[in-house]
Amino acid sequence: MATAIVTRGIRWSYFYFIPLSLALGSIAFMGWSYKGFESDAAFPLLTALEQTASRQAASPSERTKSQLLGRALGQRTTLLGATFIL
DSSP states (O other), X not given: XXXXXXXXXOOGGGGGHHHHHHHHHHHHHHHHXXXXXXXXXXSOOOXXXXXXXXXXXXXTTSOOHHHHHHHHHTSHHHHHHXXXXX
């Protein structure tokens, strides 16, 4: 009697469509977010010594931290990663 009230004619196996659809959606968004990730990198990775040298030789016309943050927030990879963290 209690199971008839809980299910109301819905098969219990349909519950697994929810996590399956979430997993498939995650795979699709992962492919979308990393498509063309090479073009997102503005500069190649540097060693610690090269980073120090480039900071010392930096000109005042370089981007500020707020400009860099704005650029990072506009990238698909950042937005999708923040969505998964939340």
